[in-house]
Each structure stands twice: as C-alpha cells, then as structure tokens.
Amino acid sequence: MTFDSAYDLVRGLHILAVIAWMAGLLYLPRLFAYHANSEPGSDKAETFTVMEAKLYRIIMNPAMMAAWVFGGLLIWIDAHRRSQGWGFLGEPWMSTKLAGVLFLTGWHLYLGRARRAFTAGTNTKSNKFWRMTNELPFLAAIVMVIAVTTEFGAR
Numbered sequence: 515m516t517f518d519s520a521y522d523l524v525r526g527l528h529i530l531a532v533i534a535w536m537a538g539l540l541y542l543p544r545l546f547a548y549h550a551n552s553e554p555g556s557d558k559a560e561t562f563t564v565m566e567a568k569l570y571r572i573i574m575n576p577a578m579m580a581a582w583v584f585g586g587l588l589i590w591i592d593a594h595r596r597s598q599g600w601g602f603l604g605e606p607w608m609s610t611k612l613a614g615v616l617f618l619t620g621w622h623l624y625l626g627r628a629r630r631a632f633t634a635g636t637n638t639k640s641n642k643f644w645r646m647t648n649e650l651p652f653l654a655a656i657v658m659v660i661a662v663t664t665e666f667g668a669r
C-alpha cells in the first residue's frame with residue numbers, strides 16, 4: 515500500500531466517523547426537545563432517557579473518538595506529504611477546521627452534561643432552547659467542510 519492510498523483510505527474512514535458523529539450531534543438535541551416537554555419520571559421521560567443514553571454512549575462517543583483518531587492520522591500523514599511539513603496546521607483553512615473541531619467537541623461534552631441532568635431530573639433548559647441550538651453543529655460542519663475542500667488561504 516502506498517502512502518497516497520493509505521491517505522485515501524484513512525480519509526474515507528474519517529468521513530464515515532464524522533457522518534456518525536454528526537448524526538448524533540443533530541439527533542440528541544431533538545430528543546432533548548421532546549424530553550423537556552415530558553413529565554419527569556413519566557414512562558415517556560424514561561423512554562427518552564434510555565434513547566439518549568444509548569445514542570450518546572454507543573454511537574456518539576465512539577464516533578467522536580474515531581473522527582479524532584482518523585483526523586489525527588490525516589494530520590500526521592499530511593505533515594509528511596505536504597512540502598511545508600507541519601506548517602499547514604497554521605494556514606487559515608486548517609485553523610478554521612481545527613477551531614470547528616474544538617467547538618464540536620465542546621458541544622458534544624456540553625450535550626453529555628445535559629444528558630446527565632435529564633437523567634437526574636434536574637434539566638432546566640426549555641424545549642425552545644433545544645430547538646434553537648439544534649442547528650449549531652450543522653452550521654459548524656458547513657464552515658469546516660468548505661474549509662477543507664477549498665483550502666482557502668493555502669500557500
């Protein structure tokens with residue numbers, strides 16, 4: 515296997531991990547929006563608690579880790595393939611991408627805290643809050659994907 519074909523394979527695995535992560539980041543707040551409208555302790559609330567726990571633990575956590583592992587590998591391969599070495603990390607498109615990664619990771623952890631609050635029956639955020647913030651990960655994804663596909667500001 516050549517360096518280039520290894521890169522293409524890792525890139526494919528990275529994109530698959532990102533798809534699964536994004537699916538969870540977009541779906542979990544929808545569950546929160548319905549959960550916020552249900553009576554704490556009711557059968558409906560219990561069902562949402564189980565759905566949220568499974569989505570977060572079985573899909574979102576592993577998918578985020580896989581996106582990081584394959585993304586980290588891409589950084590390593592890129593540093594050896596590109597003429598400017600590690601310098602590409604400081605170019606505008608890659609800094610934008612990394613800022614987006616930090617935002618999505620922070621949002622993921624924030625959703626994890628919110629999930630635990632729902633489970634404990636201590637959620638204070640409204641249905642409206644979860645509907646309003648639901649689009650944030652997708653807005654970040656638009657910026658990040660366009661940053662990597664256009665490589666704006668690259669030397």
Ligand code: HEM
Pocket residue numbers: 525528529532536578581582585586588589592615618654655656658659662663
């Ligand atoms: C989790 C941490 C992440 C790291 C460390 C990371 C890093 C990278 C790196 C180094 C590349 C190769 C860039 C290149 O030279 O073309 C890449 C490609 C890509 N990343 Fe990520 N990424 C992460 C998360 C994400 C997320 C959350 C998204 C989408 C929302 C995303 C979307 C993409 C896409 C679409 C490509 C392919 C670009 C192309 O082939 O032109 N990545 N990523």
